[in-house]
Amino acid sequence: MKDYLEIFTNGYKGYANYLWQEITQISLHNYFYWLIGVSVFFFLVEMVKPWRENQNRFRKDFWLDFFYMFFNFFLFSLIIYNAASDVIVNLFNDGLQLIGIKNLLAFEVMTWPIWTHFLVGFILRDFVQWWVHRLLHKVPALWEFHKVHHSVEQMGFAAHLRYHWMENIVYRTIEYIPLALIGIGLRDFFMIHIFTLIVGHFNHSNFRLNLGFLKYVFNNPQMHIWHHAYELPENRKTGVNFGLTLSIWDYLWGTDYIPYDGRDIKLGFPEIEKFPQSFIGQNLHGFKPSNHIPDQDSNV
Ligand SMILES: [Zn+2]
Numbered sequence: 001m002k003d004y005l006e007i008f009t010n011g012y013k014g015y016a017n018y019l020w021q022e023i024t025q026i027s028l029h030n031y032f033y034w035l036i037g038v039s040v041f042f043f044l045v046e047m048v049k050p051w052r053e054n055q056n057r058f059r060k061d062f063w064l065d066f067f068y069m070f071f072n073f074f075l076f077s078l079i080i081y082n083a084a085s086d087v088i089v090n091l092f093n094d095g096l097q098l099i100g101i102k103n104l105l106a107f108e109v110m111t112w113p114i115w116t117h118f119l120v121g122f123i124l125r126d127f128v129q130w131w132v133h134r135l136l137h138k139v140p141a142l143w144e145f146h147k148v149h150h151s152v153e154q155m156g157f158a159a160h161l162r163y164h165w166m167e168n169i170v171y172r173t174i175e176y177i178p179l180a181l182i183g184i185g186l187r188d189f190f191m192i193h194i195f196t197l198i199v200g201h202f203n204h205s206n207f208r209l210n211l212g213f214l215k216y217v218f219n220n221p222q223m224h225i226w227h228h229a230y231e232l233p234e235n236r237k238t239g240v241n242f243g244l245t246l247s248i249w250d251y252l253w254g255t256d257y258i259p260y261d262g263r264d265i266k267l268g269f270p271e272i273e274k275f276p277q278s279f280i281g282q283n284l285h286g287f288k289p290s291n292h293i294p295d296q297d298s299n300v
């Protein structure tokens with residue numbers, strides 16, 4: 001058995017160097033500049049052609065979301081990628097060897113052409129994430145963490161990455177096994193990560209774009225705003241439009257919901273006025289057992 005702590009610390013040390021390189025070297029394989037570039041692009045789009053014209057360009061909580069953006073996308077998600085993923089890979093492989101299995105790959109995707117890695121990995125990951133997102137709404141304890149994302153009251157691109165860091169743990173843990181089964185590790189995810197970043201920023205942006213028939217495939221602002229709706233239909237209290245990058249899962253499972261143009265609908269969830277407004281307060285909220293109300297059926 002390997003020393004998992006050592007693997008974790010090495011991953012972490014490597015991360016410090018990596019972080020420095022990310023900031024000092026501009027390249028196409030650099031998360032830091034992609035995040036800045038994509039954010040600047042959507043900031044300009046919102047400025048030039050806003051959907052809600054009377055919404056402030058620096059809307060409510062813009063700077064809070066700006067902070068979340070770097071905290072979640074850059075710092076935390078890369079720490080998980082670089083340190084925790086090494087541990088998971090080793091645990092997973094050791095576990096398999098313990099029960100006498102050397103190779104559990106259902107399909108050996110790595111021998112396929114490179115574009116298929118992207119496509120298969122992307123579709124499978126998005127599908128798993130769609131289920132995880134439903135779970136975040138369904139399980140009361142998880143919903144209390146997910147409320148951070150739903151505490152957005154004025155929508156804009158930066159709201160995309162306002163979420164509790166616990167979500168990273170839930171998503172990464174659940175999506176890892178199915179991806180490992182087809183031989184795609186967390187490290188192969190650069191392209192998928194950037195693509196989902198672009199579509200995620202788009203979904204949350206204050207921008208209207210008619211995708212035509214592609215709206216049945218890709219998530220979009222007109223659909224995702226309803227996911228953030230304060231008021232939900234009586235029979236759909238655990239939420240609607242759960243799609244992250246793809247909208248197709250909602251259409252296939254009948255969880256799609258766009259009753260009319262949602263440009264000006266009220267966003268949030270019941271009793272949002274009691275929800276903490278600060279980064280620290282929001283990050284502590286989900287850990288307080290008194291906040292977990294098992295019978296609550298008002299999940300948004
Ligand atoms: Zn949600």
Ligand SMILES: [Zn+2]
Binds near residue numbers: 149159160204224227
């Ligand atoms: Zn959202």
